[in-house]
Amino acid sequence: MRPDLTEPLKLLAVRVERVLEQVLPTPELEPSRLHAAMRYSVLGGGKRLRPLLCYAGAAAVGGRTEQADRAAAALEVIHAYSLIHDDLPAMDDDDLRRGKPTCHIAFDEATAILAGDALQALAFELIANDPGHSTERSRLAAIRTLALACGSQGMAGGQAFDLGAVGRQLTEFELKRMHAHKTGALIRAAVLMGAELTGQADSHQLAQLARFGSLVGLAFQIRDDILDIEGDTEIIGKRQGADIARNKPTFPSIMGLDAAKAAAEDTRQQALSALSSFGPEAELLRDLAHYAVDRPS
Amino acid sequence: MRPDLTEPLKLLAVRVERVLEQVLPTPELEPSRLHAAMRYSVLGGGKRLRPLLCYAGAAAVGGRTEQADRAAAALEVIHAYSLIHDDLPAMDDDDLRRGKPTCHIAFDEATAILAGDALQALAFELIANDPGHSTERSRLAAIRTLALACGSQGMAGGQAFDLGAVGRQLTEFELKRMHAHKTGALIRAAVLMGAELTGQADSHQLAQLARFGSLVGLAFQIRDDILDIEGDTEIIGKRQGADIARNKPTFPSIMGLDAAKAAAEDTRQQALSALSSFGPEAELLRDLAHYAVDRPS
Numbered sequence: 057m058r059p060d061l062t063e064p065l066k067l068l069a070v071r072v073e074r075v076l077e078q079v080l081p082t083p084e085l086e087p088s089r090l091h092a093a094m095r096y097s098v099l100g101g102g103k104r105l106r107p108l109l110c111y112a113g114a115a116a117v118g119g120r121t122e123q124a125d126r127a128a129a130a131l132e133v134i135h136a137y138s139l140i141h142d143d144l145p146a147m148d149d150d151d152l153r154r155g156k157p158t159c160h161i162a163f164d165e166a167t168a169i170l171a172g173d174a175l176q177a178l179a180f181e182l183i184a185n186d187p188g189h190s191t192e193r194s195r196l197a198a199i200r201t202l203a204l205a206c207g208s209q210g211m212a213g214g215q216a217f218d219l220g221a222v223g224r225q226l227t228e229f230e231l232k233r234m235h236a237h238k239t240g241a242l243i244r245a246a247v248l249m250g251a252e253l254t255g256q257a258d259s260h261q262l263a264q265l266a267r268f269g270s271l272v273g274l275a276f277q278i279r280d281d282i283l284d285i286e287g288d289t290e291i292i293g294k295r296q297g298a299d300i301a302r303n304k305p306t307f308p309s310i311m312g313l314d315a316a317k318a319a320a321e322d323t324r325q326q327a328l329s330a331l332s333s334f335g336p337e338a339e340l341l342r343d344l345a346h347y348a349v350d351r352p353s
Numbered sequence: 354m355r356p357d358l359t360e361p362l363k364l365l366a367v368r369v370e371r372v373l374e375q376v377l378p379t380p381e382l383e384p385s386r387l388h389a390a391m392r393y394s395v396l397g398g399g400k401r402l403r404p405l406l407c408y409a410g411a412a413a414v415g416g417r418t419e420q421a422d423r424a425a426a427a428l429e430v431i432h433a434y435s436l437i438h439d440d441l442p443a444m445d446d447d448d449l450r451r452g453k454p455t456c457h458i459a460f461d462e463a464t465a466i467l468a469g470d471a472l473q474a475l476a477f478e479l480i481a482n483d484p485g486h487s488t489e490r491s492r493l494a495a496i497r498t499l500a501l502a503c504g505s506q507g508m509a510g511g512q513a514f515d516l517g518a519v520g521r522q523l524t525e526f527e528l529k530r531m532h533a534h535k536t537g538a539l540i541r542a543a544v545l546m547g548a549e550l551t552g553q554a555d556s557h558q559l560a561q562l563a564r565f566g567s568l569v570g571l572a573f574q575i576r577d578d579i580l581d582i583e584g585d586t587e588i589i590g591k592r593q594g595a596d597i598a599r600n601k602p603t604f605p606s607i608m609g610l611d612a613a614k615a616a617a618e619d620t621r622q623q624a625l626s627a628l629s630s631f632g633p634e635a636e637l638l639r640d641l642a643h644y645a646v647d648r649p650s
Contacts, residue, residue: 081506087505090509091505094505141466141470144466146462166444167516169438169441170513173470173503176474177501177504180496180499181497184493184500196492199481202477203474203478206471208378212467212470212471213383216467219467220384
C-alpha cells in the first residue's frame with residue numbers, strides 16, 4: 057500500500073503547476089473577470105493526475121520532460137474546463153469542488169460557461185504553439201488524440217451518457233462505457249500524448265500505452281466511487297456521498313462494495329501487465345497505477 | 354447593390370454543407386441525443402459566411418478548394434457551438450435562431466452545453482486530421498489561428514465583454530472591441546486559415562488578409578445591428594429588435610442609424626483597399642465584402 061505520490065511525481069506536479077501559472081492569462085489582461093475565472097478553476101488544486109500521466113508516458117518511451125510540458129498543462133486545462141461545465145446548474149449542479157466554491161458559484165453561470173469554453177481553446181493552442189521541443193508531426197498527432205478524447209466519442213459523450221443514466225438502473229456494461237468516455241478517454245489520451253510528443257514511440261508501444269491508460273482510468277474511477285462511500289468530505293474536496301444522494305449509479309451500487317474493491321485491484325494488475333514489455337523507464341506509470349487504486353482522496 | 358451571394362459562392366455554400374453532412378457524427382452512433390443536437394445546430398441553416406471566407410482566402414493566394422474543405426467545415430462547427438452557448442438561459446436566453454427553436458429549447462440545457470463542447474473539439478479534430486491536402490506545418494498554423502480566435506482573446510473573450518456591456522452605456526471603442534473579439538476574431542481567422550492551409554501565402558499577404566478579415570467582420574456586425582432595426586423577423590431568423598429590447602448597445606444606438614450606415618459603407622471600402630495588391634483571384638473575397646454590407650438578412 058503506497059497511498060501517496062512518489063517524490064518524482066510530486067516534483068512533476070509542482071512542475072506542471074508552474075507551466076500552468078505561466079500559460080494562463082492573468083486578470084491584468086482584459087477581459088479580467090473571465091481570466092480570473094479561468095485561473096481560479098485551474099490553479100491551486102487537484103491531483104494533476106492527467107499531467108502526471110502525460111509526463112510518465114513521455115518518460116516510458118525515453119522522452120524528455122520538457123517535451124511533455126505544454127501537453128501536460130493542456131490536459132489539466134481540459135480537465136478543469138470539463139469540471140466547470142459538469143458543475144453547472146443544468147448539469148450536476150455542484151457547489152463545492154476541490155474544497156472551494158465551484159466556478160459558477162464563485163463567479164456566475166455565464167462566466168463559468170465561457171471560462172470552460174475558453175479553456176478548451178487554450179488547450180489546443182498550447183500544443184499547436186510549442187516551440188522547439190517536438191516535431192510538427194508529433195504535435196498534430198497529440199492534437200488529434202486530444203480532440204478525439206474531448207469530443208462526442210470521448211469526454212463530452214461520456215457526460216451525455218451520464219445525463220441519460222441518472223435515476224436509472226445501469227448494467228455494468230453501461231456504467232463502464234460511461235466512464236470509459238467520461239474520464240477514461242482523457243486519461244488514456246494523457247498517456248498517449250506524452251509518448252506521441254516525443255516522436256519516438258512505435259505503434260506497438262502506443263497500443264500498449266493506450267491499453268494501460270484505459271485500465272488506469274477505469275481503476276481510478278472505481279476508486280472514486282469507493283471514496284464517495286468511504287471518503288471524508290474534507291479530504292476528497294467534494295461532498296461525501298454526493299453520488300449516492302443523487303442516485304447516480306456507481307460501481308459499488310451495481311456490484312457491491314467488496315466486489316468493487318476487488319475490481320479495482322484486478323484492474324490495477326491488468327494495467328501493470330500492459331506495461332510488461334517496458335523497462336524501468338515506465339516506473340512512473342507503474343507508480344501512477346498504484347496511486348490510482350491506493351490514494352486516500 | 355448586390356444583395357445576394359454570387360453563383361460561385363452559392364456553390365461553395367452547397368459544398369461545405371456536404372462536407373458538414375459527412376463529418377458530423379450521426380444519431381445512429383451513441384450517444385444519439387448528443388449527436389442529434391450537434392447536427393440540428395450545424396446543418397440546414399445559416400449563411401455559411403465563415404466557410405465562404407475560408408474558401409475565398411484559399412483562392413486569394415492561388416490555393417485549391419479542397420485544401421480549405423475541412424477548415425471551412427471546422428469554422429462553421431465552431432460558429433454553431435458559439436451560437437448554442439450564446440443562446441443558453443444563463444447567456445442571451447434566446448429561444449429562436451435561424452428560424453428554428455434554439456438547441457436548449459429543442460433538446461435541453463445540459464445537452465446544449467455538451468453539444469457546444471463536443472463541437473469545439475470536433476473542429477480541431479477536423480483540421481488536425483485532414484489527410485493529403487495540406488502540409489503538417491500549415492495545419493498546425495491553422496489550428497493555432499483557430500484556437501487563438503476561439504479563446505479568451507477572441508470569441509469567448511468577446512462574449513465576456515458582451516456580458517459586461519448589457520444595460521450599460523458603451524463607448525464606440527468598447528463596442529468595437531467587443532465585436533472585434535466576439536465575431537471579428539473568427540471571421541478574420543476564417544480568411545487567414547484558408548490562406549494558411551494552402552502553404553503558399555507569404556507574410557505580407559497574410560497581414561493584408563488579416564486586415565481584410567477584421568474589416569469585413571466589423572462591416573458584417575454593423576450591418577447586423579442595422580438589420581436588428583430594419584429587418585423582418587421571418588427573414589433574419591431571429592426576433593427583430595431583440596438587441597434593442599434587451600437594451601444591448603449597438604452601432605445605431607451609439608452613433609445613430611444614418612452614421613451606422615455610413616460606417617458600414619466606409620468599412621467596406623477599407624476592406625476592399627486591403628486587397629489592392631491582390632488580383633482577380635481575390636474576387637470571391639471582394640464579393641463577400643459586398644455581401645456583408647448589402648445582404649438583406
